[in-house]
Amino acid sequence: MADKVATREAYGKALAEFGADKDIVVLDADLSKSTMTNEFKKVYPERFVNMGIAEANMMDVAAGISTCGKTVFASSFAIFAAGRAWEQIRNTICYPSLNVKVGATHAGISVGEDGASHQCVEDLAIMRVLPNMRVISPCDAVSARWAVKAAIDNPGPFYLRFGRLAVGKVHGDDADFELGKGIRLRDGDDVTIMATGLMVHEALLAHEILKRKGIAARVVDMHTIKPLDEGMVEACARETGAIVTCEEHSVMGGFGGAVAEAVCRRFPVPMRMVGIMDRFGKSGKPQRLMEMYGLTASDVAGAAAELAAAKGGR
Amino acid sequence: MDKGKSIKLELTAARVRKSILGQVFAASSGHPGGSLSCADMLTYLYFHEMEVDPAKPRWEGRDRFVLSKGHCSPALYAVLAERGFFPKDDLKGFRSADSYLEGHPSMKSVPGVDMSTGSLGQGISAAVGMAIAGKLYGEGFRVYAMIGDGESEEGQVWEAFMCAAHYKLDNLCCFLDYNGLQIDGSIKDVVSPEPFAEKYRAFGWNVVEIDGHDFAAIERAALEARACVGRPTAVVAATVKGKGVSYMENQAGWHGAAPNAEQYATALAELDAAIAGLGGANGNGGDVDG
Numbered sequence: 001m002a003d004k005v006a007t008r009e010a011y012g013k014a015l016a017e018f019g020a021d022k023d024i025v026v027l028d029a030d031l032s033k034s035t036m037t038n039e040f041k042k043v044y045p046e047r048f049v050n051m052g053i054a055e056a057n058m059m060d061v062a063a064g065i066s067t068c069g070k071t072v073f074a075s076s077f078a079i080f081a082a083g084r085a086w087e088q089i090r091n092t093i094c095y096p097s098l099n100v101k102v103g104a105t106h107a108g109i110s111v112g113e114d115g116a117s118h119q120c121v122e123d124l125a126i127m128r129v130l131p132n133m134r135v136i137s138p139c140d141a142v143s144a145r146w147a148v149k150a151a152i153d154n155p156g157p158f159y160l161r162f163g164r165l166a167v168g169k170v171h172g173d174d175a176d177f178e179l180g181k182g183i184r185l186r187d188g189d190d191v192t193i194m195a196t197g198l199m200v201h202e203a204l205l206a207h208e209i210l211k212r213k214g215i216a217a218r219v220v221d222m223h224t225i226k227p228l229d230e231g232m233v234e235a236c237a238r239e240t241g242a243i244v245t246c247e248e249h250s251v252m253g254g255f256g257g258a259v260a261e262a263v264c265r266r267f268p269v270p271m272r273m274v275g276i277m278d279r280f281g282k283s284g285k286p287q288r289l290m291e292m293y294g295l296t297a298s299d300v301a302g303a304a305a306e307l308a309a310a311k312g313g314r
Numbered sequence: 315m316d317k318g319k320s321i322k323l324e325l326t327a328a329r330v331r332k333s334i335l336g337q338v339f340a341a342s343s344g345h346p347g348g349s350l351s352c353a354d355m356l357t358y359l360y361f362h363e364m365e366v367d368p369a370k371p372r373w374e375g376r377d378r379f380v381l382s383k384g385h386c387s388p389a390l391y392a393v394l395a396e397r398g399f400f401p402k403d404d405l406k407g408f409r410s411a412d413s414y415l416e417g418h419p420s421m422k423s424v425p426g427v428d429m430s431t432g433s434l435g436q437g438i439s440a441a442v443g444m445a446i447a448g449k450l451y452g453e454g455f456r457v458y459a460m461i462g463d464g465e466s467e468e469g470q471v472w473e474a475f476m477c478a479a480h481y482k483l484d485n486l487c488c489f490l491d492y493n494g495l496q497i498d499g500s501i502k503d504v505v506s507p508e509p510f511a512e513k514y515r516a517f518g519w520n521v522v523e524i525d526g527h528d529f530a531a532i533e534r535a536a537l538e539a540r541a542c543v544g545r546p547t548a549v550v551a552a553t554v555k556g557k558g559v560s561y562m563e564n565q566a567g568w569h570g571a572a573p574n575a576e577q578y579a580t581a582l583a584e585l586d587a588a589i590a591g592l593g594g595a596n597g598n599g600g601d602v603d604g
Contacts, residue, residue, distance in 0.1 A: 025447075025450065046450070047450065049446060049450075049481070051477060052476070052477070052480075054473035054476070054477065056435075056436075056439070056469075056470045056473060057439045057442070057470055057473035057474050057477055059439075060436045060437075060439030060440045060442075060443065060470075060474075061439050061440070061442050061443035061446060061474075061477065062443060063429070063439075063440050063443060064380075064429065064439065064440035064441060064442060064443020064444040064445075064446070064447065065443040065444070065446055065447040065450075066443075067378075067421075067428065067429065067440075067443075067444060067447075068374070068444060068447035068448070068451070068453070069374065070447060087433060088436055088439075088470075091430070091432065091433045091436060092429070092430065092431075092433070092436045092437075092439075092440055095420075095422075095430055096420070096421050096422050096429070096430040097422065
């Protein structure tokens with residue numbers, strides 16, 4: 001499809017769009033052509049600072065700049081931003097709650113050919129555990145643009161998770177996003193499929209597969225992992241009695257974990273988590289990897305059908 | 315620097331040392347050794363060098379200071395209280411659950427602290443960030459940082475040094491508290507980060523080597539840093555860990571240990587004698603008017 005756009009590309013374009021605000025500074029660690037922060041650099045070179053291949057230093061430099069009244073975006077691949085610089089983000093950004101937005105691209109195994117070393121499937125877990133941190137995982141260009149705006153409009157630390165692959169549009173250009181509020185994309189009362197990021201697309205396809213089987217699956221885009229829309233989680237638990245979570249991330253501690261915590265606390269119902277099972281990724285074409293790691297629409301539909309069957313005695 | 319000014323600073327530094335000991339004694343924990351070794355430079359910065367306003371700690375035009383060796387918070391807190399950022403009486407609460415004086419500096423809770431630090435190697439990067447912001451936006455403030463010699467075993471310190479030279483941050487001046495000791499012993503024996511001056515020059519910095527307990531020398535270094543164009547300045551300051559308390563001097567064991575009551579009394583007596591020797595009154599509670 002010609003209108004497919006990677007969320008990282010939407011990120012770069014949004015930085016260029018909102019970058020007219022003179023208090024915005026963008027840092028990158030020698031990956032600006034890949035993270036697409038070069039879109040900002042083209043328009044505002046005077047406020048783009050390349051930090052070289054030194055992510056730990058970059059995060060704390062971002063912290064220092066932010067104390068001078070600036071909004072700082074610091075970008076790299078998710079594995080280096082969240083992984084390598086985790087303690088810098090914890091101690092020097094989140095602890096003092098500074099105005100730094102970590103723009104992490106190339107998250108998940110859809111990175112593809114670069115393989116396990118570059119496929120970050122742990123970032124949601126290690127970012128959401130940090131006090132003061134907000135975490136957004138947009139599924140398309142429209143929500144990615146909104147994520148950048150939300151990060152600018154709300155002072156304090158943000159982790160924005162973007163993907164490498166071009167993806168179709170889920171949301172209309174005029175979609176109404178709100179930080180910490182999930183968006184109901186499909187109605188259904190037999191089971192709820194809550195998805196984030198790339199997996200929202202698979203969830204929508206799964207809805208169609210399930211419909212053909214006579215199962216009405218509700219689909220929710222949970223673009224904000226933290227603060228989690230616990231009200232939405234509770235309503236879906238009460239109304240559909242079963243929840244499947246979908247993430248391009250480990251099933252341990254990430255989005256599914258966040259939903260499970262809320263389900264346990266507010267209204268326990270059976271759950272399934274579609275995600276990566278405690279293992280590393282590998283090289284390959286993204287679509288092939290999604291199949292190998294159980295992240296396709298049919299995997300989602302299978303999990304949802306099992307839950308619905310167990311619930312209804314079907 | 316004229317003699318009168320130097321004596322005034324020495325008196326202030328002696329009060330700061332008494333406060334460091336007082337905080338660590340009251341908390342029964344903390345890091346006296348490295349606090350005492352950097353006390354003179356901190357005193358110089360806050361009483362002679364930096365433009366700050368204790369009534370407006372977040373004033374945008376202020377000069378900034380980052381204590382990258384954050385475990386030496388007693389020195390920073392002592393200087394900030396002495397300078398009037400918060401009541402000296404509050405120092406009694408250092409490290410206690412009901413106080414805002416966190417074990418390591420917290421910018422969110424302590425007036426005058428410009429950056430939260432404690433995890434070694436990170437503060438210097440934050441200082442580089444402040445200096446970059448100053449350059450990007452044409453602000454006239456200067457940025458000062460204090461790093462440790464043991465801290466320099468952290469690779470991030472060198473990332474920060476590379477970055478500062480690359481961006482020609484002549485508004486940045488980093489002091490190295492070169493006391494030669496870290497928790498496990500001499501820096502030469504643990505994993506030597508030496509030589510410093512040569513490394514800094516190779517990284518593209520302007521380097522000044524001084525005695526970190528000599529106020530006239532500290533002033534010369536600060537003036538050289540101000541005069542240097544196009545390069546950040548590193549001040550390699552030879553210091554004595556535990557400086558000013560005889561039994562703590564050059565003893566790695568006092569890196570992170572608190573004195574008992576007897577040791578505390580001995581330390582205070584020594585510092586009071588130093589104050590008297592400088593012509594100041596014997597301080598009780600640090601009330602000497604320098």
